[in-house]
Amino acid sequence: MQKLKRKNIKTSKGKTVKLSPPLTDKDIAGLKVGDTVLITGTIYCARDSAHKLFGDKPPFPAKGSVIYYASPTPTPPGAIIGSIGPTTSTRMDKYAPDLLKAGVKATIGKGRRSQSVIDAQKKYNAVYLAIPGGTAAALAKNVKKATVIAYPELGPEAVLELEVVNFPTIVTIDAKGNDLFEIGKEKYHEGT
Amino acid sequence: MREIVASKITEAVKNLCVNANIDLNKDVLSALNESLKTETSPIGREILRNIIKNAEIARREKLPLCQDTGLACVFVEIGQDVRIIDGTLAEALNEGVSRGYKAGYLRKSVTGDPIARKNTGDNTPAMVHTEIVPGEKIKIQLLAKGGGAENCSAIKMFMPSVSQEEISNFIVQTVETSGPNGCPPLIIGVGIGGSFDQAPLLAKKALLKPIGRRNSNSDTAAWEKELLKRINQTGIGPMGLGGKTTALAVHIEKKPCHISSLPVAVNINCHSHRYKEAII
Numbered sequence: 353m354q355k356l357k358r359k360n361i362k363t364s365k366g367k368t369v370k371l372s373p374p375l376t377d378k379d380i381a382g383l384k385v386g387d388t389v390l391i392t393g394t395i396y397c398a399r400d401s402a403h404k405l406f407g408d409k410p411p412f413p414a415k416g417s418v419i420y421y422a423s424p425t426p427t428p429p430g431a432i433i434g435s436i437g438p439t440t441s442t443r444m445d446k447y448a449p450d451l452l453k454a455g456v457k458a459t460i461g462k463g464r465r466s467q468s469v470i471d472a473q474k475k476y477n478a479v480y481l482a483i484p485g486g487t488a489a490a491l492a493k494n495v496k497k498a499t500v501i502a503y504p505e506l507g508p509e510a511v512l513e514l515e516v517v518n519f520p521t522i523v524t525i526d527a528k529g530n531d532l533f534e535i536g537k538e539k540y541h542e543g544t
Numbered sequence: 545m546r547e548i549v550a551s552k553i554t555e556a557v558k559n560l561c562v563n564a565n566i567d568l569n570k571d572v573l574s575a576l577n578e579s580l581k582t583e584t585s586p587i588g589r590e591i592l593r594n595i596i597k598n599a600e601i602a603r604r605e606k607l608p609l610c611q612d613t614g615l616a617c618v619f620v621e622i623g624q625d626v627r628i629i630d631g632t633l634a635e636a637l638n639e640g641v642s643r644g645y646k647a648g649y650l651r652k653s654v655t656g657d658p659i660a661r662k663n664t665g666d667n668t669p670a671m672v673h674t675e676i677v678p679g680e681k682i683k684i685q686l687l688a689k690g691g692g693a694e695n696c697s698a699i700k701m702f703m704p705s706v707s708q709e710e711i712s713n714f715i716v717q718t719v720e721t722s723g724p725n726g727c728p729p730l731i732i733g734v735g736i737g738g739s740f741d742q743a744p745l746l747a748k749k750a751l752l753k754p755i756g757r758r759n760s761n762s763d764t765a766a767w768e769k770e771l772l773k774r775i776n777q778t779g780i781g782p783m784g785l786g787g788k789t790t791a792l793a794v795h796i797e798k799k800p801c802h803i804s805s806l807p808v809a810v811n812i813n814c815h816s817h818r819y820k821e822a823i824i
Contacts, residue, residue: 522785
C-alpha cells in the first residue's frame, strides 16, 4: 500500500513558492516534495563543528529560522562571498531534531536525512530543502550580504548570517514525511 | 641526469590546484551534456543544466566550482634520471598546495589530528603517492577530492570463490547505499586485487582516467559498461532525486593479488570531478 501511495505522488516539478524567513506553520503546510522554494531574506550557515558547539541553542533566533548546511570558499577581493553550495546534511542528523524542536522550520543541504529527522519534521512541522551539490559558484550570485555571527575561530566553519535573494531550493522531505529521494528512485528504478 | 629545481614543482602544483577547482575538464562537461539526451526526469534535467551552468560561471569568473575545494590528492611519477635540487619533493608539493589554495581563494578543508580536528589553515598536507618511472621528467596529477563523495567509498576483502556477479553486486550496492550523498552523477573508480592497501589506491587511480576511455582488456571494458548500465538503472538520478543519470563513468583497474585474497575497493567521486595534470 505504501508503495502504491508513493507512486501516486508526482515527481515532476511541483509549484514554485517564494518564502521569506522567519517561516510560519502556514508557510510549511503548503509545501510538498518536488516544489521549488525561492528564499529571500535571512538564513544561517552552520555545519559540523558549529553544531557540535551550539547543540540545541543556536547563536541566532531559532523560531521560524532556516539553517543552511554550508561553509563557503574564502571571499575574493571585491566579492560578497565565495562559492557556497550545500554540504551533506546527514552529518548534522544528530543535531537536527533538537533544533527543529527549538523552532527551526527548514534545513537546507544535500543528501539523505535519518528517520529521526523525518519524524521530528512531522512532529514540529518543518521541511528539508535540498540544493544540487556542486553548484556553488552559481549560488554565490543569490547572496547579497554575509556576516560571521559566531565562532570566527572555526574559520570556514564559522556561523554566518546570509541575506539571500531567490535562493533556489527543492522540497525534498516535506512536513508529512514524504521523501523525494525514495519516491524519485522508485519511479526511475529499472529491472529488479 | 636532469636537475629540476624544487620551486618549479611548487609552481606547477599551485597552478594545478587553482585550475582544477575552477575549470571543469571537457570530458566531464561532454558526459554531462550527453546525459541530457537520455535523462527523462524533469527535476533531473534541471539539475544537470544547473551543474553545466555552474561550470560556465566558475570558468568565466574564476570561482571554485564547489565550496568543498577538496583534499589535494597528488600522484607523482618521477623519472629515475631526475634529481630534485634546492629543496625536497614533499616540501615542494605541500608548498604548492598551500600557495594554490591561498591564491585561488580555495577553502581550507584539512584537519591536523583527525580526532582533535583543528584546521591546518592551508589545506596541507597533500595526500601524495609517488612512483619512480624511466626517464627524466616529472608528471604530476592532481585530484581535488571532495569529502562527501569520499565518505561514500568502500572496500571489501572477498574470498577467491566469489563470482563476478557478486563483485558487481557489491559495487552497485555501494552506490545504492550512498544514494544522494556522493553528489550524483558520479564517477566511480574500482580497484580489484593487490593487497588491503593497494586496492583503494587502484580505485583512486582509476578515477584519473578520462571519461569514456575503456579498460584496454576487452572483458574488463565490457564489465565497466555493464556496471555503468546497472548503476544507471538504480533510479537514484542527479542529486538522488530520481532519474537515469546516476553515474557518468565506471573505471576498473586490476592488479595481481595473493592466492587467498580478492580485495575490491570502490572510490566514489562527485560530478564536480576536479582533475588536472602537468609534466615538468
